[in-house]
Amino acid sequence: MVLKADLAEEALEKTLEVREEAGIPFSTPVNVYDICEKLTPKVRVRFAEYSMEGVYERSARPLIEVSALRPIGRRAFNTAHELGHHALGHTGMMLDQQIGEGQVDPKLSPEEFSANAFAGFLLMPKQAVRKAFAVRGWGIARALPEQVFTVACHFGVGYTTLVNHLAYALNEITRDRATELSKVRLPAIRQAILGSAGSDRSWVADAHYAMKTLDTEVGTTMLLPRGSQPEFGHLRYEADLPNGRVFTAVRPGMTRVEGDAEWAIVVRIAREQYTGWSTNRHLELEDGDDE
Numbered sequence: 001m002v003l004k005a006d007l008a009e010e011a012l013e014k015t016l017e018v019r020e021e022a023g024i025p026f027s028t029p030v031n032v033y034d035i036c037e038k039l040t041p042k043v044r045v046r047f048a049e050y051s052m053e054g055v056y057e058r059s060a061r062p063l064i065e066v067s068a069l070r071p072i073g074r075r076a077f078n079t080a081h082e083l084g085h086h087a088l089g090h091t092g093m094m095l096d097q098q099i100g101e102g103q104v105d106p107k108l109s110p111e112e113f114s115a116n117a118f119a120g121f122l123l124m125p126k127q128a129v130r131k132a133f134a135v136r137g138w139g140i141a142r143a144l145p146e147q148v149f150t151v152a153c154h155f156g157v158g159y160t161t162l163v164n165h166l167a168y169a170l171n172e173i174t175r176d177r178a179t180e181l182s183k184v185r186l187p188a189i190r191q192a193i194l195g196s197a198g199s200d201r202s203w204v205a206d207a208h209y210a211m212k213t214l215d216t217e218v219g220t221t222m223l224l225p226r227g228s229q230p231e232f233g234h235l236r237y238e239a240d241l242p243n244g245r246v247f248t249a250v251r252p253g254m255t256r257v258e259g260d261a262e263w264a265i266v267v268r269i270a271r272e273q274y275t276g277w278s279t280n281r282h283l284e285l286e287d288g289d290d291e
């Protein structure tokens with residue numbers, strides 16, 4: 001019998017190999033679609049409108065399909081899970097009905113356990129997670145739900161995914177604390193961060209946000225640092241709050257956003273529940289396209 005700890009260790013090592021091949025430092029937040037593009041052979045990613053979470057198909061031109069119907073952070077985690085099947089050499093076609101937000105349930109098959117461990121360590125390396133809380137002056141063990149949410153956005157994943165990773169992979173919070181955090185609903189977190197219910201989809205990139213890009217989709221409300229100015233009109237200004245400036249993504253495309261200090265990111269906006277190749281996800285609409 002293979003021990004789960006050995007599988008987790010192997011998955012962790014694979015994430016380091018993949019980062020090295022893609023030319024990405026070992027403990028920074030990453031965009032999984034950019035990684036897939038940088039591997040040899042490229043791993044193609046397609047967003048599809050189906051109820052399954054994801055599929056991996058091994059071939060000379062490896063293919064990942066993930067459901068476009070899941071929230072954007074979940075899509076990133078599911079893509080990393082399928083990339084895990086690729087990197088770990090799992091054979092045949094992997095069909096994932098339920099990936100389960102990164103839970104490392106001991107009842108999972110060894111391959112599913114490993115793929116979830118890979119996704120967690122790839123997107124949320126231990127050192128980077130510790131740094132993400134520390135740089136904001138937050139303790140992990142007693143972090144508030146809105147703080148956990150902000151750090152989840154820092155890594156481009158969903159709130160529950162980070163909660164599970166903190167408890168079950170990194171042992172940074174207790175399982176009781178994970179259960180408490182999991183009970184907090186996103187509208188309550190949005191209320192704490194934005195002071196209003198906001199849209200169904202919200203995201204935060206604060207002054208400590210470390211990726212140069214932020215992937216989002218039309219209809220998402222974003223809290224960016226105070227004074228943030230988008231270059232183009234893809235983001236609609238909503239309000240200035242004490243903790244930042246609120247925008248809503250209103251059309252697909254890319255726009256650079258600069259803040260007060262030396263803070264700048266490129267916001268890449270896809271259509272809502274975009275289906276198609278990941279490489280085309282931020283193309284502007286052509287004249288005559290339906291919004």
Ligand SMILES: [Zn+2]
Binds near residue numbers: 081085094095111112
């Ligand atoms: Zn799987």
